[in-house]
Amino acid sequence: xxxxxxxxxxxxxxxxxxxxxxxxxxxxxxxxxxxxxxxxxxxxxxxxxxxxxxxxxxxxxxxxxxxxxxxxxxxxxxxxxxxxxxxxxxxxxxxxxxxxxxxxxxxxxxxxxxxxxxxxxxxxxxxxxxxxxxxxxxxxxxxxxxxxxxxxxxxxxxxxxxxxxxxxxxxxxxxxxxxxxxxxxxxxxxxxxxxxxxxxxxxxxxxxxxxxxxxxxxxxxxxxxxxxxxxxxxxxxxxxxxxxxxxxxxxxxxxxxxxxxxxxxxxxxxxxxxxxx
Numbered sequence: 617x618x619x620x621x622x623x624x625x626x627x628x629x630x631x632x633x634x635x636x637x638x639x640x641x642x643x644x645x646x647x648x649x650x651x652x653x654x655x656x657x658x659x660x661x662x663x664x665x666x667x668x669x670x671x672x673x674x675x676x677x678x679x680x681x682x683x684x685x686x687x688x689x690x691x692x693x694x695x696x697x698x699x700x701x702x703x704x705x706x707x708x709x710x711x712x713x714x715x716x717x718x719x720x721x722x723x724x725x726x727x728x729x730x731x732x733x734x735x736x737x738x739x740x741x742x743x744x745x746x747x748x749x750x751x752x753x754x755x756x757x758x759x760x761x762x763x764x765x766x767x768x769x770x771x772x773x774x775x776x777x778x779x780x781x782x783x784x785x786x787x788x789x790x791x792x793x794x795x796x797x798x799x800x801x802x803x804x805x806x807x808x809x810x811x812x813x814x815x816x817x818x819x820x821x822x823x824x825x826x827x828x829x830x831x832x833x834x835x836x837x838x839x840x841x842x843x844x845x846x847x848x849x850x851x852x853x854x855x856x857x858x859x860x861x862x863x864x865x866x867x868x869x870x871x872x873x874x875x876x877x878x879x880x881x882x883x884x885x886x887x888x889x890x891x892x893x
Contacts, residue, residue, distance in 0.1 A: 638666030653769030685769030698751035867891035
């Protein structure tokens with residue numbers, strides 16, 4: 617047993633379903649629907665507040681929202697609202713009913729946690745606990761007093777998969793990370809070594825060995841949906857403690873091994889993940 621990890625299905629939405637008036641024309645909010653984090657939305661001016669609206673198209677159960685690969689400062693804050701189709705769009709900015717806040721928020725809260733390594737990206741993750749909202753409309757407010765341009769690479773709406781039972785409701789010990797260095801290194805005739813630096817791609821491997829039949833069916837549905845060609849979000853832990861930024865893995869399932877039935881109503885599977893940069 618290890619820390620409280622999770623897998624998240626990404627609720628799809630298209631560029632036409634996200635709007636905001638506070639981004640530069642060359643870096644529009646439609647970039648938030650792009651799966652590539654380097655395709656960024658960038659805020660305009662130095663206004664400390666801006667909002668992003670997403671229309672999921674129909675009422676959807678959600679368990680979280682994640683804003684990935686941002687350059688918000690440590691003073692950054694956020695809050696998230698939601699409304700069902702029956703409740704209708706959230707209306708004017710800063711005029712939402714207080715009961716429309718999601719994930720237990722009561723006001724602006726600190727955005728994400730600081731990286732504990734030299735990595736500069738910041739991830740924000742807000743999760744439901746006991747109540748799983750059913751919403752069609754999602755509104756995310758971001759606030760930052762820094763005067764440099766704020767960027768967001770990807771904004772995700774999430775559904776969390778149950779991945780275990782009882783005391784072992786988690787992935788196995790033995791999971792871990794590695795770095796795939798894409799640099800090109802070759803020897804030269806004179807004895808020197810030529811190095812062309814490439815990207816360093818984080819990878820993560822984890823195994824779950826206590827999945828019920830129902831949980832295995834849910835995971836199978838996800839695997840059949842995304843395969844190895846569509847992104848998911850994996851978390852080594854979810855409590856916001858130091859290291860959270862490095863413990864979130866947004867990317868592709870790199871390999872899917874055969875699942876194993878190890879007992880009645882108990883299944884094991886190992887997955888390997890490769891991040892999108």
